Amino acid sequence: MAGTPLSNQSLRRFEVRSADSLLSILDAGQVGLWEWNVQTGENLITPAWAAQLGLSVEALSPFSFDAFIELVHPEDHEQVTQTVRQHLNGETDCYLASFRMRHDDDTWVWIEARGQVTKRSPNGQPLLMSGIHRNISDLKKVEEELRQRSNTDAMTGWYNRAYFLQAGAVIVSRALRQRSRLALLMFDIDHFKSINDQFGHATGDCVIETLCGQIGGRLRAIDIAGRLGGEEFAILLDGAGLGDARNIAESLRESIASVEFISPQHEPFQVTASFGVTMVDDHNDSIENLLSRADAALYQAKANGRNRTELA
Numbered sequence: 001m002a003g004t005p006l007s008n009q010s011l012r013r014f015e016v017r018s019a020d021s022l023l024s025i026l027d028a029g030q031v032g033l034w035e036w037n038v039q040t041g042e043n044l045i046t047p048a049w050a051a052q053l054g055l056s057v058e059a060l061s062p063f064s065f066d067a068f069i070e071l072v073h074p075e076d077h078e079q080v081t082q083t084v085r086q087h088l089n090g091e092t093d094c095y096l097a098s099f100r101m102r103h104d105d106d107t108w109v110w111i112e113a114r115g116q117v118t119k120r121s122p123n124g125q126p127l128l129m130s131g132i133h134r135n136i137s138d139l140k141k142v143e144e145e146l147r148q149r150s151n152t153d154a155m156t157g158w159y160n161r162a163y164f165l166q167a168g169a170v171i172v173s174r175a176l177r178q179r180s181r182l183a184l185l186m187f188d189i190d191h192f193k194s195i196n197d198q199f200g201h202a203t204g205d206c207v208i209e210t211l212c213g214q215i216g217g218r219l220r221a222i223d224i225a226g227r228l229g230g231e232e233f234a235i236l237l238d239g240a241g242l243g244d245a246r247n248i249a250e251s252l253r254e255s256i257a258s259v260e261f262i263s264p265q266h267e268p269f270q271v272t273a274s275f276g277v278t279m280v281d282d283h284n285d286s287i288e289n290l291l292s293r294a295d296a297a298l299y300q301a302k303a304n305g306r307n308r309t310e311l312a
């Protein structure tokens with residue numbers, strides 16, 4: 001049976017109810033709406049938009065585009081304004097950006113913004129732009145955790161070999177460009193296979209985790225530490241010369257030798273490590289060359305009796 005046509009008055013009531021329902025759904029889903037009058041600068045926002053920053057619409061009133069930009073992280077200002085400008089100029093089909101905004105508790109929250117010009121003048125000038133804001137802080141946190149996992153060794157928390165090489169290439173390039181000092185030390189745990197064979201791999205893992213935790217606590221924030229594989233590790237020492245790096249290596253070597261472990265059989269034991277040290281010394285140097293020279297020095301340390309530091 002055909003439905004009864006809606007009257008104009010019924011249609012208006014339906015449109016209002018539908019709009020209210022849509023706003024309720026969006027608010028419940030924590031999606032904020034905004035409408036920006038490009039000519040006057042006035043920016044209308046919904047309660048859900050303000051709530052993403054721990055605020056109310058009243059607290060933000062009167063609100064403008066300039067007031068919005070003031071809430072955006074300074075490092076993200078240029079990206080946001082450029083993305084908006086490109087859309088207003090017709091260079092993009094829509095406005096899409098991810099950026100940080102200041103929360104009322106003085107933290108930063110990640111926002112994903114989408115929008116589009118919804119009204120233009122007869123000559124094509126943008127009049128109104130509307131869109132949504134969505135808090136994506138949780139998503140960014142997950143992304144950062146995944147990035148950290150892909151870059152770091154799960155056991156030690158140090159960078160894995162792939163990322164150490166990547167970061168190292170950048171640091172070496174910078175040192176060459178700025179003509180600054182940069183040293184690299186490599187070390188591995190002496191007779192590590194015998195530890196695994198005698199006490200089991202769980203004990204071997206404990207040794208690695210403990211030593212890396214101890215060494216990591218003694219490094220500067222600018223130092224880059226990586227696990228190259230197994231029981232072999234490397235550390236880039238920004239601003240250090242060969243003598244500085246040798247002293248640091250010796251200090252770490254002695255620190256490693258002082259740690260006492262307990263075997264599954266409740267027997268105390270200690271481990272030692274051998275070190276190879278080198279530094280950037282040529283305008284064509286590279287992270288690969290540094291690792292090769294440090295590895296040769298490490299091999300020499302082992303050949304000379306282990307538990308020592310050699311220079312290259």
